[in-house]
Amino acid sequence: MVGRYDGGVITEAELIAESSRLPSPLREQFERPAGQREFVRSMIDKRLLAQEARTRGLHLEQDIQKQVRELEERLIIQALLAAEEKAAGRPGEEQLRAYYTQHRDEFAQPERLRLGRVLVAFPAEATAAQRAQAKQKAERFAQRLKAGEALAKVAAEGDGTEKTQGGELGWVARADLPDRQLEDAAFGLKTVGQVSGVVAEGRGYSVVQLLERREARVPPFEEVKAEVEGRALPQFKKKAFEALIARLRSAGAVEVDIPARP
Incomplete structure (x- = not known):
């Protein structure tokens, strides 16, 4: 524990995690004891302000609740997509070779x-x-x-x-x-x-x-494999995303009721 206040404490792990997000010049400033003490005080001040805001019920205001929901939505969608990409893995040798064959001209090297x-x-x-x-x-x-x-x-x-x-x-x-x-x-x-x-x-x-x-040439797959993977990976991720969306739409019985304009 590196700090306390009426309602909670600041741990050393929290101090390290918070200060690590600072830009490099500021981080160096807070590496010294005096700087660390100042930083802990600023962390406590922020907690006290948030505590006071909750005491006043400001966290229940509709606009703030809406922003909290929107932020949560963005974060969990990011987490979902990251999990899907991890599950899909990286394109295999066969997929990379197929991409190379389809985009062979893009790898051509001029004279x-x-x-x-x-x-x-x-x-x-x-x-x-x-x-x-x-x-x-x-x-x-x-x-x-x-x-x-x-x-x-x-x-x-x-x-x-x-x-x-x-x-x-x-x-x-x-x-x-x-x-x-x-x-x-x-x-x-x-x-x-x-x-x-x-x-x-x-x-x-x-x-x-x-x-x-x-002379102008098209290098063989083995020579440009790393470049092929770099180009194919975004497309591979896009397909994983599209598959996820299609699966969710199918399971969610999605309907759009806006009529087409004449």
Whole structure:
């Protein structure tokens, strides 16, 4: 027992349970003895207020009774649904495979490229001469890459953020790249190591190099089993709910008397 009042006590278990619901910063405040004493007083104050309200009969007011019934209804429905979901369990292997077969196209993986890039940027107000100079620099970078010079070395002299990552943009699919011309140039590369021509972007010129390619594919069930279960589970729960509702409606002789509008 950590507190008492005329009408009851506050136990240590109640204190722990109540304080555990506090946000983390407040919980730390009440971990100290002074904070705990203050928290126990606040718990007692709340009990005293509720006690006084009952003494005055406020708990019998119709509006409060209605809210209590509505809250109870929500809580017991939640408990019922949780019990039904637990009883239904999780979808088994056969059910997951059936879901995978029905939604196979949703698991398709598009063609993806691992790209390297060297960017030569120019300012927004660049003159024609500055743009021409940037393009020439990008063309020299392209020639060096085509000659076999290491991407990381060439990219280190460029302007893109990828210069700090050895020139790598990482894996991209169509629509991942910000510029359509850059996308067309990248996906036009056919062999690993191939280098594109110079591509005009919004504020610069780029050269891209194909480092690796993954063809479009539909992964087998075993590879995406966890993802299949994550997608199938809500549908599985929905079916359990619908079965429960159908069973209750049938047993409850449900009738709806509102006529259809003409």
